[in-house]
Amino acid sequence: AGCTIRAFAWHPHTSKFAVALLDDSIRVYNANSATIPTLKHRLQRNVAAMAWKPLCASILAVACQSCVLVWHLDPTSLSTRPSSGCAQVLSYPGHSPVTSLAWAPSGELLLSASPVDTAMLVWDVSTENCVQLQWFGGGGVTYLAWSPDGSKVLAATPSAVFRVWEAQMWTCERWPTIKGRCQTGCWSPDGSRLLFTVLGESVIYSLSFSEYRGEMQGQVGGSKTASIVADLSETTFETLYGEERIGGEVHSMVWDPSGERLAVIIRGNPDVPESPTVIAVFRTRNSPVFELLPCGFLRGERGAQPQLLAFHPCFKKGALLTVCWSTGKISHIPFFFVSAQIPCFSPGRSPVAAMASASVREQPLFSEL
């Protein structure tokens, strides 16, 4: 609310991203080219989410009010207004508004979900066939996240239940939470750990899954209970500018694709008006044991609240966090470190640094456990 940017999506392989604005247009920015195509379509209203198709040059799926639009853009074209003919309309009766989308990491299937529809749709985009995945209880789907190894899908519902589906035979496990609905979640790169937060609680939960092997057909393999890995309730920090109280509920959370950095938007105490919304960055490691260590905080300009977070999918020198602020600015914050994982291949160019300046205050914090 109160932000001109509705949705943001990085391309999974190149330095290209799409930004959905309040006027229902989408702009595609490319680090390698100066043209900025603007995408408009008469069915593109109330864009809620966007996702680029993996293993493809430029196919963008957009979740709109009444349908899902799949734009087939020409990656080498220099036109600034691709025609509406490039967009494929995927609609299904009763499935609107569409608010979450997720592509399978192997690039073939698209999942679309709506909070009012109790069925998730699995689309085969090229043939426009869809399969409905129905379940009972819990309402629609508010948040979708596909694990990077392609084996599991998190589907959060508006009630105090979320489901984890396994993507081979499409069976699911139900996880009732205690207090509220699952607000946000993110997967580790190998799909073995799910970090999620619950509305109304200021903790981060972790759920581990057994390693996926092909013989385990039809089982999600989740552990029995989730464990708390981080407590983000309010604490007071001594800073150069005096005492600061930081902490509260989590608004959204993203995990860097190498599994090394976790960024969390923490909404301050709603009762206290000056309580800031900050981004907390944690250093994480998933193997051999899971480790979560606080790394620092990010704050924008005065009066700017962070709204959307995204990590660049293949930043070779560490991690690149993109923040969309409520003032309409988008800033890219690099974290330079040597990653322990095998780097993924991408064209040998580093992306353009910050588009707008952001004041970053980093305070290294370590706590001994």
Next chain:
Amino acid sequence: ILDSFNDLYTSYVIFCILLMSVVILVISVFNVEFYAVVPSIPCSRLALIGKIIHPQQVLHSLVHAVMGMLVAWCAAVMTKGKFQFLAVPCTCSESLDDAVPQMCLNEYHLFFLLSGAFMGYSYSLLYLVNNMNYLPFPIIQQYKYLRFRRSVPLLIKHSCVESLYLVRNFCVAYYFFGYVPRVWISTTMDLHIDSKLHLLDTLTGLLDLSLLYHAWLCGVFLLITWYIAWLLFKIYATETHHFPVQPTFAEETDQCLPKILNSNPPLIIKFLALQDLMLLSQYSPVRRQEVFSLSQPGGHPHNWTAISKECLSLLNDLTQRLITQQEAAAANGRAKQPSGELKISPQTPGAIVTEDMSFQLQRSNVIPRAPMPSLVKSSLLPLKMSPGSDIGTPFSSPVSNCKVGVLDLNSPWHGSVQSPHVMRRGPKLWTSHSDLQMNGSHQESFPVLSVARAGSEAVQPSFIYTWLQNKQEQIKSFLSKRVLIMYFFSKHPEASIQAVFSDAQMHIWALEGLSHLVASSFTEDQFGVVQTTLPAILNTLLTLQEVVDRHFKLPHVSSKPPRISGSLVDTSYKTLRFALRASLKTALYRITTVFGEHLNAVQVSTEHKKRLQQFLEYKE
């Protein structure tokens, strides 16, 4: 309610239930006999009519009509009431003081039986027209019960609506033709027509609500049971079957995946094997290890060789087919050419270029056309020669030939050169199947012949042959002016495009399986068995991609058929070509994303290298 339960135990009902299970059995037998994994798409109206009057189809319709009548009879008998018997005592017999009351025809019963037969026949017709014998494979795997449960509500709704339409159609038919069976039955069985009751082939007779309701209900019941039988058959037939990659017992050798792919099994087995390949390449590290393993004494990668050879030959097959189709389409629009013209192709240094001649089929007199890129020809030819080479190392020859086939792109071929091959085709007003076959077979034999010949010689066709060709062309042009003939013979463009891609599901799975295996071989292949075949795989994929891209530029190919959501019948065979194009691109991107810059070290032709670079930069 107690009464109806009591009724259930009467012998009538049990007999009827037995009879209906027999009906379902017969229907299922027909489902099994008639299924097809590759839909047969009639390309012209004549082909459609031919399909309908085919004796197999006639048998299918007859049996379904009889089954429909049986079901209707069972339903009528179980309902009791006025439908139960064919002959009932007449109501107007009091006036005639006979000792034996006369038997009249119960027209309601007759109406019921005939409506059952009509519904059976319509079901059979719809089965044919909608290609219901086609088995679509699902896009995601699910347990059978879930698939069944998911389809049932739609099935019930569809049956209700369709039954309504069928009852309406039958009423119209009975209104016009109802007197025929009535008169026939009453004369043969010596029954009188009851003059008190309304005759059913009048409007007042037909607007009997209870009659219509009962007919509709019977139709719903019939359709639901038959559709459920069809649905269950589909679900069970397309279930994934696990084929072992490495046979553990000697008896299983015939069932293992590489063997099945290489032999020529019935099409459904091949489909299931390819589907299993696709699934194992994505989800099963253990079975992937078996694919990448070496044989025990000797160290040959038999499994990988067999699997990749089969996939690549499938893809090459498709490439050939598409090229043939494209050339047929290109030659279609040519004006009539004088048949005496012939030019000898110039001799160019290097026998390689003469091999290219076999693929030039365009005459540029009318419209100058860009030559088919030489990479297509050069990459197809070595692979064509591989069937002749020994099976043991099928990939060494293509690799070495590819090196030979890297020729300069500015080939000395110019537009004015024609090959003797072009002579035989002649201009066409439409393509007929025999022409395509002839051209296809010529193409396949020609490269082998041209390699054998040192240089290309001009072949002078005999005079009689040209005279026959002329006559044939004249007859064809005369017939084409008759509108009625053209109405039946003209090929529906959308249908003929679908027919080319009708078995593309196999190729889609081959692409996905192959690309997933290659991508996972980057980390899992311990012996490097995939690396030696990488040039051949990349060649095939890039060639196919080029041909598919060119095919999509033809008219009608890139337009999507209108999608009807919520229909029971699966029409996914109509959009298979889009799925093929998308999965081909995804397969290439999968390989380039995993290998990245390392792909530059693989030996491919320069043209292919340029395209690979486009893929690496995500510009394709």
